[in-house]
Amino acid sequence: MQLDNRAQTLLKALIERYIADGQPVGSRELSRISGLELSxxxxxxxxxxxxxMGFVASPHTSAGRVPTPRGYRVFVDTLLTVQTIDHSSVESKLQSSLHTGSSQKVISNAAQILSSLSEFAGIVMTPRRESVFQQIDFLRLSEKRILLVIVGPTGDVQNRLLLTETDYTPSQLVQAANFINQHYGGLSFDEVKLRLQGELQQLRDDMTRLMQIAVEAGSDAMNDSSEDVVISGERNLLSVTDLSSNMASLRRLFELFEQKTSLMQLLDSSNKASGVQIFIGGESNLVPMDQMSVVTSPYSVNGKVVGTLGVIGPTRMAYERVIPIVDITAKLLSNALSHSSG
Incomplete structure (x- = not known):
């Protein structure tokens, strides 16, 4: 729907003022702040x-107006001037946090950074794992108890306890690990399952059984080894009046964090986008409430998109500040993870 320049200027002025102080904006104030010579x-x-047209609404208690999700949508799509934030200060803060430890630690740091910079909740969907391993090792703990050690492509280590019917000797365990690493290192456990069926005739039956158990356990370990979504700073949202003044909406918000299913759908859908996406209020079935917005961006490892991160906050957020925070964090997380897996 086309708005003329005058309507756009007034809508932009109204939304910027409402974001700044949260009060309905009246015509007299608009006349003063819009820069337009209008009565x-x-x-x-x-x-x-x-x-x-549905871009603003009048609360019953006031002569002023407030933006609707539809008004915010026009604002962020066509009227918003994104701030240039001081990249160097943000980057130095991010760089030190995003080059420490395992990829899981880096992801959790990214969620904390998003939260602290935006003062809302930071959220990162962890990389979709293909259950690929670089190598495995078997460690004999006691009779019929073996520790399976799985090293992933980025150096992450997963452990699984195997209970076996046979008591394997250390040399048998070394032989089995060497066979798997030599023939299958760098593949996913699912691919190994298929190939094992045809290729294990050359090994004795008891070794075949050990490898099948190991591959099953390895596949499980890689699939449930990390949280799907890391969230930081949910408590920040308790101090946002727009969200916390209504107990029912607050309950819905924390149910969203608890269940994570619709969050996963939301982040999954923005995985396919390039660059920053903004989900505003109830316009998307994925966001459960009118007072809430989600700003997301995909991140990648070595050029391949593997997950999404973002900020969850009130619809009345300073988008011009939050958008570049999300954008820069996605780029730096991509660099950090690509660097650690390279």
Whole structure:
């Protein structure tokens, strides 16, 4: 729906003022802050048109107006001037946190950084793991108890306890590990399953059984080894009046964090986008409430998109500040993970 320049200017001024102080904005104030030489009567007419189109609404208790999710959508898509934030200070803060430890630690740091910079909740969907391993080792713990040690492509280590019917000697365990590493290192456990079926005739039956158990356990370990979604700073949202003033909406918000299913769908859908995406209020079935927005961006490892990160906050957030925070964090997380897996 096309808005003329006058309507766009007034809508932008209204939303920026509302984001800044959270109070409904009246015609007189708009006349003062918009820079337009218009009478309050003309402004009231434009506001009435914007309200009819669904871009603003009038709370019953006030003469002023507030933006609707639809109004915010026009604002972020066409009227927003994104701030240039001081990249160097953000980057130095991110760089030190994003080059420490395992990829899981780096991801959890990214969620904390998003939260602290935005002052809302930071969220990172962990990389979709293909259950690929670089190598495995078997460690005999006691009779019929073996520790399976799996080293992933990025150096992450997973352990699984195997209970076996046979008591394997250390040399048998070394032989089995060498066979798997030599023939299958770098493949996914699912691929190994298929290939083992045809290729294990050359090994004795008891060794075949050990390898099958190891591959099953390895596949499980890689699939459930990490949280799907890391969230940081949910408590920040308790101090956001727009979200916390309504107990029912607050409950819905924390159910969202608890269940994570719709969060996963939301982040999954933005995985396919390039660059920053903004989900505003109830316009998306994936966001459960009108007062909430999610700003997301995909991140990649060695050029391949593997997950999504973002900020969850009130619809009345400073988008011009949050968008570059999300954008820079995605780029730096991509660099950090590519660097650690390279």
């Amino acid at each position: 309050p009567a003309t402004i009231r007419n434009v506001m009435a048109d914007l309200e009819e």
